[in-house]
Amino acid sequence: MFSFGACKPQTEKINGVSFVASKHEIDHTNIKPVVKVNANYAAIMPFGFIEDISHPDIIFNTDRQWFGERKDGVIQYIKTLRKHNIKIMLKPQIWVWRGKYTGLIKMESEAHWQLLETAYSRFILEYAQLAETMKVPIFCIGTELEKFIENRPEYWKNLILKIKAIYKGKLTYAANWDEFKRTLFWDQLDFIGIDAYFPVSEAKTPTIEDCLKGWEPYKLVIKTMAEKYNKAVLFTEYGYRSVDYTGKEPWQTSRASGGNNPLAQTNAMTALYETFWHEPWFAGGFVWKWFHNHTEVGGLENNRFTPQNKPAEEVIRKQYQLQ
Known part of the structure; x- marks a missing residue:
């Protein structure tokens, strides 16, 4: 029997959007579509940049970055979203130049590992302090950093303690879909965080039924993890x-x-909602991804992730309206 211990079953879901950083400040016109889709949370994602997967320095909060990627942009976004009763998950992320996968970040010497640890601590603790100052309800301590965690487990356990000394809200980590079973510190966090890009169908146009069947083995593993921790x-x-x-x-x-x-897209999204959103052990999630300039993005000619101005947007709106 899943008891949740001190955790209460998730009756009010986190119906979130991943709010993409832009070059500009945002205002109420940028938030209206978020409200219209019935979202109650937005993930705000400041970025730090690494030159290569074996490079230890992290560049962040500089004038060369877009406004929404920097600390001043994060503050402005949070304040504007809150005016519309949208809660925040602050999710600082690393971007490796040329789009190399962050899960492969791995240093080639002990000296470089120590430099990376110092740089990442500086990056993440600065945003943890901001999250505490602004009373952000959820803070994500990292995104898809498997090799970093695998090679430096003690660093990560100590980092979480340092974050907790600063920040008093809920903590999570965004593990990749094929990583979360091996993440070492779920017992130290409040949510098991998963970037849920599970392969669920090989069909050209998967039906809802295809995707529901495809989710079955993954759902069992995910539920088992929820019960274990x-x-x-x-x-x-x-x-x-x-x-x-x-x-x-x-x-x-x-x-x-x-x-x-x-x-x-619509069928796959529908199946995901039908599989998870009614489960008491499931907290909710953040759809990838949502742009500030709603009228200028997405649409039927766009085959990217955003659901904006596509049939999937209505699927999300209806689901998020339920809870």
Whole structure:
């Protein structure tokens, strides 16, 4: 029997959007579409940049970054979203130049590991302090950093203690879909965070039934993890491109891959909601991804992740309206 211990079953879901940083400040016109889709949370994502997967320095909060990627942009975004009763998950992220996968960040010497640890601590603790100052309810301590965690487990356990000394809200980590079973510190956090790009169907246009069946083995593993750690599961990212074979490799971001297929996106999203959103051990999630300039993005000719101005937006609106 899943008891949650001190945790209460998640009756009010986290119905979130991953709010993409832009070059500009935002205002109420940028938030209206978030409210219209019935979201109650937004993930705000400041960035730190690394030159290569074996490079130890992290560049962040500089004038060369877009406004929304910097500390002053984070503050402005949070204040504007809060005026519309949108709660925040602050989710600082690392970007490796040329788009190399962050899960492969691995240093080639002990000296470089120590430099990386110092740099990452500076990056994440600065935003943890901001999260505490602004009373942000959820703070994400990292995103898809498997090799870093695997090679430096004691650093991460100590880092979490340092974060907790600063920040008093709820903590999570955004583990990749094929990483979360090996993440070492779920017992120290409040949510088991998963970037939920699980392969659920190899069909060109998967049906809802295809995707529901595809989710079955993964759901069992996810539920088992929730029971093992007595923690609610949070999809720190979830979503599908409106593209052929969207359920086959949902993490795929190649601009050249696949034709437009809004129905595939809609069916896959519907199945995800039907699989998880009613479960008491499931906290909710943040759809990937949501842009500030709603009228200028998405649409039927766009085969990227955003659900904006596509049939999937209505699917989200209806689901988020339920709880």
